[in-house]
Amino acid sequence: MPTAINNWQMDRKTGGPGKQEKPEYRSAFRILGSYVGPHRATFAWVVVCTLIAISSELFQPYLVKVAIDDNLMAGKSDYGSLLVICAVYLGLSLSGLVFTYLTNNLLQFAGQSIVARIRKQLFEHIAKLSMAYFDKTPSGSLITHVSSDTEAVNQFFNQVLLTLLRDGVTLIAILGMMFYLDSTLGLYCLLLLPLIAIIAISFRSYMRKTYQMARSRLSRLVAFVAENLSGMSLIQAFQQQKAQAEQFKERNEAYFSANVREIRTNVMFNRTFELLGNLTIAFVVWVGGKSVLGTTLEFGVLYAFITYIRQFFQPINAITQQWNTLQSATVAANRIWGVLQTEQEVTDPAEPHPVDLESVQGRIDFNRITFGYASDSPIFRGLDLHIRPGEMIGVVGTTGAGKSSLVSLLCRFYDVQEGSILIDGSDIRELPQAQLHRIVGLIQQEPYLFAGSIIDNVRLFDESISREEVVRACEFVGADPLVRRMAEGYDTRLSDRGSGLSAGERQLLSFARILVFRPKVLILDEATANLDSKTEQLLQEALHIVSQGRTTIVIAHRLSTIMHADRILVLRHGEIVESGTHPELLERGGYYEELYRHSQGEHQAENCG
């Protein structure tokens, strides 16, 4: 929830999301081009089909010209050839239809396949990135990469590419036909090109601005809604609905006005082009009409010319309209590439040394480790800690002392800067990560549950783990009665992150998960925080069962969770300042004893209450 509040404040300070990135066309085309390779044949067919479709459409006015000049105007009563012309006209219309359909389908298929591949690559790559990357990158921007950015790339293939190809070729072909029919009139039309370019360029920058404004205001609106949804409990608890509605209204109106401005600009642009087209037709009717009257030009040629002029403006319009899409696709492609190029900080060794999982004993050695999230401010400076197989270690300490960081290092979410961490004498950097995570199991304060059935959540979608094993694990940790009370028992589908369950119930399921996966080293990071004493008692019992035969590290603020540990460590500013059993530490009269006295006071207060 603090994230949501911080974002609201940031948003207010900066007035919305950051500046639009500049498109880098060359690198974007190189990136997108690299995906085209496997679909080369499809794209070749797209070009062929497009050329046939364009030819079919452009020959139609020419056919009418032939009918007018060679038949009607020539005064022939040759119904047979007129019928042939009509049949060919119909054939061309049909071929235009069929080949346009084929072009669209082929391009859609290739485009969608490329985008599906990019999306898959992105998702798989993001899942492999190190925790340091997620510390720096807001999840919102990753969601944008996987959803909107890939969609922008999709539009590149299905809209921009198609327009550039079809309308680009159409434009050139129309000019060719015009010159073929009458070079003088063709030359006049060519003179129009600079005028068209001036209009397009002057509108382009304005259209880009309005387009970008609308997009950035939309993402601001969407981000605001997303934050509100994730922070709904806080909003309701603090009665912030009215204040939030006001802020939403402001963003909504800003998006509305940006949209209206964008539409107005587009309409203005289209109408200006239409006006220019009509003026050109009027000009051609005047100049060409004079020639027809002077019998230097055939009537059919004038007819075909007018039709071509009408067709001439449509592709220019379409290409200009695609400019914005091209820009956002370019930015998106570069952004996606940026993520795909991000290297993992924690990697598997070139030659990993796998161990036999069954023979792992669970001995852990932190050998003079030095680590800091920023390398110039270490949390641990040469920390030494050695844990025997099967030992249960309790870790307490002040906030920010480095308790969670210590276990993050053991899970290899980050690598130490100096020293080493060994499991049974093997450096964890030498183990394949997949194996390390089978050896070390972590239960956090907020257990993560996926949308899926209870069974799948416990066995993490691993079908090789039988239903019976899951049920047995749940029985062991005391989760079975809770599951059986649910409407569909073990097949009950959990909603978003298990929101239908209490924190304790979710935690019980994550204990069962640990039993099923049988890691040799078990870590509990504040796993019993935020639970009432009754649920905590239930989890204590579950922990007792789960920790049997395992090296267990328990980080806890509540001393009741770790009182019976074989050894308790007190961490302060990244150093172990006290170490011993519960009675030993009490006798010592240090930080632990102070903590214990404090917790006893709380306990008595709770009982009195």
Ligand SMILES: Nc1ncnc2c1ncn2[C@@H]1O[C@H](COP(=O)(O)OP(=O)(O)OP(=O)(O)O)[C@@H](O)[C@H]1O
């Ligand atoms: N991902 C991170 N990026 C940068 N700094 C971090 C990160 N996680 C923790 N820190 C910092 O490292 C220090 C140790 O944090 P850590 O979470 O390990 O403490 P802790 O003892 O578990 O605290 P708590 O009991 O409050 O959970 C703190 O100063 C914290 O601000």
